[in-house]
Amino acid sequence: MRRAILFLGVLVLLAGCARPQAPSGGGEGATPALSPAALGAGEKLRVVATTTIVGDVVAQVGGDAIQLSVLLPLGADTHTYEPRPSDLAALSGAHVLFINGLGLEAFLERALSSVGDIPVVSVSEGIRPRALEAHEHEEGHEGEHEHEVDPHVWTDVxxxxxxxxxxxxxxxxxxxxxxxxxxxxxxxxxxxxxxLDAWILEQVAQVPLQNRKLVTNHPTFGYFADRYGFEQVATVYPVSPASEPSAREIAELEETIRQFGIPAVFAETTVNPKLAEQVARDTGVRLVTLYTHSLGGPGSGAESYIAMMRYNVAAIVDALK
Ligand SMILES: [Zn+2]
Known part of the structure; x- marks a missing residue:
């Protein structure tokens, strides 16, 4: 039963997951060959990024030399985002679009078909992706889901x-x-x-090895877990916030939390915390909210990628140490 549900969840995710085609014809996942843009005197390169996280890193490299727009608003969930036509206005006349890639921007396939010939660059090109969830492969789906990769690469600095x-x-x-x-x-x-990477390694050393178990809202911290010595033991949403867990899966999750004595459930700012709140309440553990798919607004303490990582690590260490 659980296997069937997981499998359905994966199908739902895959259905919304096709990677956008690079309109310039540089095949799936490959960075298109870029040639110099025709810029007039004083004219800046017009650059678009999908998420606020990708946008911040692009801004760090581009500095004052680029004119940057970010497609997703603060707090938007990449998995369920549906752009309005006005959201896509920034794409017309852009010289390049930077995406996270690895299937994160499910909405782009439809959007890009209506905006013409913009080179699309996946910033994650060259990163070796991890499987979305190792235990799913152990259940007999190995080989059936070759494109099923974890897009949340930014959680490893x-x-x-x-x-x-x-x-x-x-x-x-x-x-x-x-x-x-x-x-x-x-x-x-x-x-x-x-x-930042060195600081995180130093901070997580405060968490005893037996406490390094994460229960998050959906499987977002796989790369973080691999890099910084944690295990993602269970999630509220098995695959993506786009597919709801069953009552049975929630019951299994709560059993896991009790069995391992997990002290906290981590919700995320981009998804309604209703289910995570229910799980925390049922099991009597703390609910802690992290920034996962979007930076925070002014005053949040998560206004940049680096600030966001520091915020999340401090919250995780505080909850688990
Ligand atoms: Zn996600």
Whole structure:
């Protein structure tokens, strides 16, 4: 029964998951060959990013040399977002669109068919994706879901260093006149990311090994778990917030929380916390909210990628240590 439900959940996710075609014809997942944009005197490269997280990293590398728009509003859930035509206005006349890739931006396939010929660059190009959930493969689906990969690469800081490299290369190809600026910005930001990665490793050392078990709203922290020594033991939504868990799955989740003595359930700002609240209430554990798919607004403490990671790590360490 559980297997059937998981399988259905995966099908639902896959149905909304097709990667956008690069309109310039650079096959699935491949970065299109970019040639310099025709920029007039004083004209800036017009750049669009899908999520606020991708947008922040693009802004760090592009600095003042680019004119950046971000498609998703603060707090939007990438998995269930449906753009309005006005949201897509930024795409017309853009020189490049940066996406997270790996199936995260399910909405783009429809959107891009109506906006013409924009090169699409996946910032995650070259990152080796992990399977969405290892235990699903153990249940006999191995080989059936080759495209079923975990898109939440940014929870491992080293993957964002790969983003920086991809963004720098794309911006430099489109705007060679500012290549040295992009290289300097990228190098400075990479040093900040290295410091962030070291800080996280230092912080999580406060959490005893037996407490390093995460119960999150959906499987968002797989790369984080792999890098920083945690295990994602269970999630409220088995695959994505786009597919609701059954009552039986919720009961199994609550049993897991009791069995392992998990002290907290982590909700996320981009998804209605109703189910996570119910699970926390039923099991008598803390509910802690993390920033997963969107940065926070002004004053949130999660206004940038680095601030968001610091916020999340502090909250996780506080809840589990
Ligand atoms: Zn997600």
């Amino acid at each position: 080293r993957n964002v260093m790969v983003w920086v490299e991809n963004i720098q290369q794309a911006l430099s190809a489109l705007d060679p006149g500012n290549a040295s600026l992009y290289a300097a910005n990228a190098a400075a930001y990479r040093r900040e990311l290295e410091a």
